[in-house]
């Protein structure tokens with residue numbers, strides 16, 4: 235029996251996680267769930283999965299949450315604030331933590347789970363992008379098992395050989411990791427119309443239903459850039475080990491190419507319950523509620539290379555990855571500000587790239603290693619990006 239904390243339970247990944255958990259009451263029980271603003275939804279979930287703790291991210295929400303708990307007849311204990319998120323991620327009773335908070339807000343509770351040696355189901359890619367070396371080192375020290383939930387990384391994980399050596403792909407006969415991406419909603423849109431892209435257009439992903447931030451990141455392909463960095467850390471790969479491949483149908487979720495000419499791909503319908511179920515049940519497999527691929531009905535699969543003129547954010551991220559931790563932390567921070575500003579209608583679609591690029595250009599290269607330095611670079615980059623956004627309004 236695994237005892238699970240679901241961080242970011244009210245989000246897209248959080249809801250899919252609870253869906254899979256509730257299919258297997260003999261295998262999984264919920265310890266704690268967390269949410270940011272949607273208190274009603276969180277209380278409904280608490281009742282549904284009999285969570286022992288319900289955690290809200292802001293301490294000022296306590297009174298409201300207690301009232302709502304009474305209204306929904308929820309017995310769970312209510313906790314609030316960032317420390318509470320870390321506590322329910324590292325509590326001794328907990329075996330497994332689903333890290334599904336979006337953005338940098340997920341870093342500290344996810345790190346707490348890693349340091350406490352939990353089985354960590356990692357959806358929150360931003361945490362790894364911000365703190366890569368520190369995160370992996372913490373897992374090595376505590377013995378935490380990091381299981382990738384991002385569909386691409388979950389696919390790569392499934393395609394790796396049993397004798398895989400972290401950081402030495404050649405020793406396992408691996409030539410390349412092929413990281414696939416659909417190209418988002420603007421793969422064929424005329425480049426000179428990108429300025430007029432609306433929030434609704436950017437939030438309409440052709441294949442996946444996800445939270446708004448990652449959906450915009452998919453439209454700019456910053457998502458693939460963050461995933462590129464994520465893959466480097468998860469598998470100990472270098473920039474030259476990974477090739478991004480456009481695959482508009484999102485049926486193949488990524489591939490590993492071997493030196494004997496074999497390519498192993500993981501396929502499935504685009505439904506996050508598949509990687510979530512694999513993360514929960516690994517090394518076994520469980521029913522996830524996902525429809526099976528029907529090859530007789532499947533459209534043809536196509537592939538292409540991404541063009542950096544169309545997807546400049548992908549290039550920014552790959553360059554930042556080559557440059558090091560300070561650059562990836564800063565890029566992630568700038569992008570969170572830029573995407574939030576785009577979603578709030580303050581800046582245009584092309585301005586996202588502008589804010590990201592100018593934030594990076596506005597900061598001196600440096601080495602970061604401690605958590606304190608990482609948080610400081612994150613803070614400084616947000617300040618610069620905020621200033622750039624104000625200049626664009």
Ligand code: NAD
Nearest residue numbers: 242244245246247269270291335336339357358359444445
């Ligand atoms: P979402 O916006 O649907 O949900 C985000 C969750 O985080 C919510 O529960 C929200 O309450 C919580 N949250 C937001 N801000 C917070 C804060 N400041 N403090 C504490 N909690 C906060 O996002 P999502 O699509 O579920 O994505 C979650 C993470 O998983 C992201 O890092 C994303 O990149 C990653 N991911 C998502 C998908 C997907 O299909 N949705 C796929 C791969 C990876």
Ligand code: MG
Nearest residue numbers: 384385386461
């Ligand atoms: Mg992904």
